[in-house]
Amino acid sequence: MDAQTLPRIAAEDFLDVLAAHGIDHLFVNPGTDFAPIVEAFARAGRTNRPAPRPMVVPHEHAAVAMAHGYTLVTGRPQAVMLHVNVGLANSINALIDASRDRVPLLLTSGRTPITEEGPHGARSVHIHWAQEMFDQAGMLREFVKWDYEMRRGDQIAEVVDRALELAQASPTGPVYLALPREVLGEEIETRANAPRKPRARPEPPRAATDDIERAAEWITAARHPLIITGQLGRNPSEAVLLTRLAESFALPVVPFNPSHFAISGAHPMFQGGEPGSLLTEADLILVLESDVPWIPSLANPAADARIIQVGEDPLYQRYPMRSFRSDLTITSSLMAFLNALEPALAERTAPHTTELDARRNRLAARSSHLRFGWATEIEAARRAETINLAWLIHCLHAIIEPDTLVVNEYSFRQEYCPLDRPGSLFSVGPAGGLGWGFPAALGIKLASPQKQVVALLGDGAYMFANPTACHFIAESQELPTLTVIYNNALYGAVRRATLDMYPTGVAAQADGRLLAELPSLAFERIVEAHGGHGERVDHPAALPAALQRAAAAVRGGQQALVNVICN
Numbered sequence: 001m002d003a004q005t006l007p008r009i010a011a012e013d014f015l016d017v018l019a020a021h022g023i024d025h026l027f028v029n030p031g032t033d034f035a036p037i038v039e040a041f042a043r044a045g046r047t048n049r050p051a052p053r054p055m056v057v058p059h060e061h062a063a064v065a066m067a068h069g070y071t072l073v074t075g076r077p078q079a080v081m082l083h084v085n086v087g088l089a090n091s092i093n094a095l096i097d098a099s100r101d102r103v104p105l106l107l108t109s110g111r112t113p114i115t116e117e118g119p120h121g122a123r124s125v126h127i128h129w130a131q132e133m134f135d136q137a138g139m140l141r142e143f144v145k146w147d148y149e150m151r152r153g154d155q156i157a158e159v160v161d162r163a164l165e166l167a168q169a170s171p172t173g174p175v176y177l178a179l180p181r182e183v184l185g186e187e188i189e190t191r192a193n194a195p196r197k198p199r200a201r202p203e204p205p206r207a208a209t210d211d212i213e214r215a216a217e218w219i220t221a222a223r224h225p226l227i228i229t230g231q232l233g234r235n236p237s238e239a240v241l242l243t244r245l246a247e248s249f250a251l252p253v254v255p256f257n258p259s260h261f262a263i264s265g266a267h268p269m270f271q272g273g274e275p276g277s278l279l280t281e282a283d284l285i286l287v288l289e290s291d292v293p294w295i296p297s298l299a300n301p302a303a304d305a306r307i308i309q310v311g312e313d314p315l316y317q318r319y320p321m322r323s324f325r326s327d328l329t330i331t332s333s334l335m336a337f338l339n340a341l342e343p344a345l346a347e348r349t350a351p352h353t354t355e356l357d358a359r360r361n362r363l364a365a366r367s368s369h370l371r372f373g374w375a376t377e378i379e380a381a382r383r384a385e386t387i388n389l390a391w392l393i394h395c396l397h398a399i400i401e402p403d404t405l406v407v408n409e410y411s412f413r414q415e416y417c418p419l420d421r422p423g424s425l426f427s428v429g430p431a432g433g434l435g436w437g438f439p440a441a442l443g444i445k446l447a448s449p450q451k452q453v454v455a456l457l458g459d460g461a462y463m464f465a466n467p468t469a470c471h472f473i474a475e476s477q478e479l480p481t482l483t484v485i486y487n488n489a490l491y492g493a494v495r496r497a498t499l500d501m502y503p504t505g506v507a508a509q510a511d512g513r514l515l516a517e518l519p520s521l522a523f524e525r526i527v528e529a530h531g532g533h534g535e536r537v538d539h540p541a542a543l544p545a546a547l548q549r550a551a552a553a554v555r556g557g558q559q560a561l562v563n564v565i566c567n
């Protein structure tokens with residue numbers, strides 16, 4: 001067969017249009033619905049047509065989380081194709097993470113053949129009946145911005161254009177497209193106008209001048225301002241701007257459950273990850289891209305504090321309930337906001353007024369005091385018999401290289417391991433669908449092959465990741481990452497919740513461990529089974545060398561895992 005002269009099928013247009021949109025990878029987990037896609041890839045290979053690189057990922061959750069990680073680094077959406085409803089169902093946890101993390105992504109899956117006989121691609125095996133649903137997209141509609149089912153093979157390019165422009169419009173997020181087999185296999189005319197020019201995209205929103213003026217006035221007038229960040233730092237330039245602003249205008253920064261690096265943990269304006277007294281004493285709080293800037297049942301700002309909330313979707317319109325106070329709500333990208341705020345503040349105050357200098361000194365003293373406390377915790381941990389979180393995170397610091405990317409699906413804290421580079425931290429998104437960290441680290445490594453990628457996971461989170469699928473990908477795709485597991489043989493969060501709610505209850509008599517205990521497994525042997533380097537450590541003194549050996553293995557091209565047995 002000559003691939004050049006065969007009648008063209010719609011699946012070829014699908015690959016063409018993905019390539020035209022700059023999509024590097026199609027992460028797939030295939031089924032009987034894939035025949036036209038497989039044929040299209042084979043034809044593209046034969047004719048040298050540009051196509052995304054197909055990567056078979058042996059679990060759908062991992063496929064979506066890899067795409068998520070890749071996009072966090074590159075900013076470019078990727079595509080995923082899964083097997084009809086059953087494969088799609090396996091991906092929904094990862095889709096929820098991507099959706100709440102506002103990651104643009106084209107998620108596609110097959111749809112069982114529509115016709116029972118007749119057209120090319122009509123039903124041909126037993127499962128084709130039971131896999132049909134009345135509304136396949138219904139199971140994930142709440143977590144995508146747009147969904148559609150391909151109806152005509154000759155329309156595929158326009159539909160993918162629409163999908164990708166919506167995924168990338170502010171606020172960005174996943175979209176879903178169902179691809180029936182007969183439609184993918186439809187014979188179509190070769191397009192006269194290919195490759196098509198992409199439509200111009202709208203810019204992310206920018207704060208209105210009046211709002212910038214008002215925010216600058218309020219910040220200048222405040223005696224006890226506070227900045228709380230959440231997603232700030234996805235674009236590393238946001239962290240650069242924020243740091244400059246914090247320095248110039250003596251503004252304390254608390255990255256509260258941060259997704260990314262907002263400011264260095266070594267900076268005097270970094271005030272730890274918990275606002276503490278800063279929250280209750282503040283007379284102005286600037287909330288930058290944070291869905292949950294504080295926990296109202298635990299502590300609240302003063303009643304007369306002014307609150308400014310800024311974000312691309314500051315109302316979090318897809319959240320059913322969210323009631324954080326706001327006196328000025330600004331819809332804006334953080335780059336646009338911070339770039340406009342800086343000169344507006346500079347117009348109102350010089351960086352070295354007596355008042356600002358005094359505040360800067362006070363904040364620097366506060367952060368030194370905090371730092372002393374963190375150092376004391378580390379010293380106590382060094383001398384302990386078992387490993388705790390502070391010690392584990394502190395020990396990571398010694399293996400972190402200038403370009404290391406830290407993936408966090410545990411409690412990574414700059415308090416114990418200050419980072420100094422914007423763009424160096426990626427935490428599981430606000431939905432907390434566990435299992436994200438390991439495959440996201442693989443996607444991050446795929447996007448940055450020269451960099452060291454270190455993933456910090458709980459033992460629970462590691463098991464949620466379908467570890468064998470992830471280790472297989474690391475091995476087969478040559479993506480050596482370092483996985484560090486905080487192994488407390490526990491769903492600690494579940495235990496804490498039980499003890500918080502029923503501190504004197506019956507469950508507390510057994511330390512709240514009911515339903516929370518996990519077996520302490522030899523995870524180091526799982527990585528070894530995949531050709532990787534495994535370490536098991538249970539004493540604080542042994543941890544630094546184990547991490548060094550694992551990091552060296554990764555530098556040598558081997559994936560590595562350190563199973564850290566904790567107290």
Ligand SMILES: Cc1ncc(C[n+]2csc(CCOP(=O)(O)OP(=O)(O)O)c2C)c(N)n1
Nearest residue numbers: 432433434458459460461490491492493494
């Ligand atoms: C997919 C998924 N299932 C269940 C949960 C509920 N959950 C939240 S934290 C947690 C325990 C995680 O265990 P681990 O990663 O070991 O961390 P630890 O709580 O022990 O600190 C669970 C089960 C979740 N967030 N996501």
